[in-house]
Amino acid sequence: MNSLNYAVKILKKAGLRCTPGRIEIVSILLDSEHPLSQEEITAELSRNGLDRVTVYRALEAFLKVGIVHRVETGDRLWRYALCACGSRKHCHPHFVCRECGRVECLTGVKLPTFTEPKPGYKVEEQETYLKGICPECAEP
Amino acid sequence: MNSLNYAVKILKKAGLRCTPGRIEIVSILLDSEHPLSQEEITAELSRNGLDRVTVYRALEAFLKVGIVHRVETGDRLWRYALCACGSRKHCHPHFVCRECGRVECLTGVKLPTFTEPKPGYKVEEQETYLKGICPECAEP
């Protein structure tokens, strides 16, 4: 199934409307290897793209119904990635390159789970960021 | 030793000037159980406090010489805590309460260290945020 059709399916399942704009956003996220910011998404939209605000609102709606997760890596940009696990909890750590700023989901890396790291402190969500240098930026 | 005297010591050791403003900022951080934002610090300053910009610049200077570490927990606020370990790397995870927004350093909790989670991806710094509900906010 191509990503446009799959995007429709995702939106329908989430109970959101299948507008051309939202379908395209989901499809862009589907095709991306890493979480994207509003600006990156807007840049990939077809010529007569969407308003910034519309993209922000769509992403917020996606977050609310749990089809994306949101990461903040220290550069004060929200980035969004489709969330296979279907919850807002981050099931994997994220790698952030200090050179190019790209964020990568380390889906293969398992994390220890903390439920109550200190008496009375109940954990609902867990995020780990590994910051460093990615293979492309490490090139000599 | 009271926190004002200790603050002077910290600043001297870091090679920074002991101005009344910076001494007070360090002393506020010393007395705090958790990382503080510029706004929280400014609120705790004595009546004729400091300009926002001055606080930001002081915190930036502290970060540069490594006497504080900075956390960003997803609400787009920088928070700063004195750093016993003397490095900018975060040696412990942080707990973030979804109700009151307060951030706590989990100094007792050990984390597994990743050096190369994926071939070619070199980790320099590692941050873990545990988000949930703190004992005070969990009260019925």
Add this chain to the structure above:
DNA sequence: ACAGTAAACGCAAATTTGTTGCGTTTATAT
């Protein structure tokens, strides 16, 4: 197919958080 309705949209303006420029004050080494 068609009308009604809530969701989605676009545009303008506002908000929030942090930064820069620049002239003045002050801690500290000499």
Add this chain to the structure above:
DNA sequence: ATATAAACGCAACAAATTTGCGTTTACTGT
């Protein structure tokens, strides 16, 4: 005491995101 670089205050700026509001559009139920 004095020179000087660090620290400061004020005003203006900047980037990312949010809010308000009127218009358009996808979908539900005839």
